[in-house]
Amino acid sequence: MKLAEQIVLVTGGGRGLGHSIVAAFAAQGARVVINYRTSAASAQALAADYGSKQAVAVQADVTDAAQVAELLAEAAAHFGSPVTTVVNNALADFSFNGDARSDAVGITWEEFDAQFSGSVRSALNTTQQALPGMRELGFGRIINIGTNLFQNPVVPYHDYTSAKAALLALTRTLAADLGQHNIAVNMVSGGLLRTTDASAATPEEVFDFIAAATPLGKVTTPAEFADAVLFFASPWARSVTGQNLVVDGGLVMN
Template sequence: MQIAEQIVLVTGGARGLGTSIVHAFAAQGARVVINYRNSAAAAETLAASYGPEHAFAVRADVTDRAQVAAIFTQAQAHFGAPVTTVVNNALADFQFNGDARSGAADISWDEFEAQFSGSVRGALNTTQQALAGMREAGFGRIINIGTNLFQNPVVPYHDYTASKAALLSLTRTLASDLGPHNIAVNMVSGGLLRTTDASAATPEDVFDFIAASTPLRRVTTPDEFADAVLFFASPWARSVTGQNLVVDGGLVMN
């Protein structure tokens, strides 16, 4: 299915990386459901910029199964067809500032639970709610947003990194389970992006250090990362599933 034929849900689509992903899909003619939790004004403004034929905003906490079910009901009612593509981008409250994060000696299990709930429970909720429509369409694409930190743990984001590693495992088991239904499940993993709401707290010298460490000598932008998300939704990736594509300027090489 061409991207222009797809109905795409982007969780956490009203800010940061999510907004770049929304723009990337909308530029290719897709119809986009912009999910948000707190950023109502930004979500409505973003949706209005494309018009109701191409985008609409819906509030939901992706960790709440009933609220996620309502997203899919509203999306089908709005566009007259089921969601075909889900981008699990929503991030539980987190700031990328290593100096401010809990270390090994004092991190709490509650911090882990918050990240696991946002990353794994959220992705499971959206996947399960999407399945009926994807099977009806005979096509489905689930794209999870990961991190390069579980391959290159240079910053002790213990809770965030563990949750994304679990999400990669879920990506691969779902890919195996759903492949017979023509539903592909993949992950796109980045490093620090310049700049999102979450990375705004990162000191400038950290950005400079990362840029100097990459073969491209620069930090990946949200728009560059969003381009890679498009690949997994495109016909060019029709035989790709269960994969993790690292998009970080070559900092981590698989």
């Protein structure tokens, strides 16, 4: 299915990386569902930029299955067809500030639980709720947002990194299960992005250090990362599933 024919749900789409992913899909003519939890003003403003025929902002906490069901129903009603493509981008509250992180001695299970819920539970919820529509259409694309930290844990964000590693496992098991329905499931993993709300607390010298360590000599931007998300939704990736594409300027090489 061409990008312009798709109806794309971007969770956490009202700000940060999600905003860039929404813009990338909209630029290709896709219709976009901008999910938000608390960022109502930015999500609604973004939807207004594209007009109601191409975008709609819908509030839902994607860790809540009932709210996700309502989200998918509202999206289908608005556009007159089920969602074809889900980008699981929403991030549980987290700040990429290595100096303020919880270390191995002090971290609590509650911190792990929050990240697992934000990454794994939310992806399971959106997949399960979108699945009937995708099966009806005979087409589906699920793209999970990961991290390069589980391959290169330069800063031990124990809770966040563990949750994203679990999400990669879910990506692959879902790919094996759903391929029979022409539903592809992949992951795009980045490093620190310059700049999102989550990375705003990162000191400038950390960005400079990462840039110097990459073959391309720069820190990836949200817009550059969003381009890779488009690939997995596009016809050029029609035979790709269960994969994890690292987009970080070559800092991590598989």
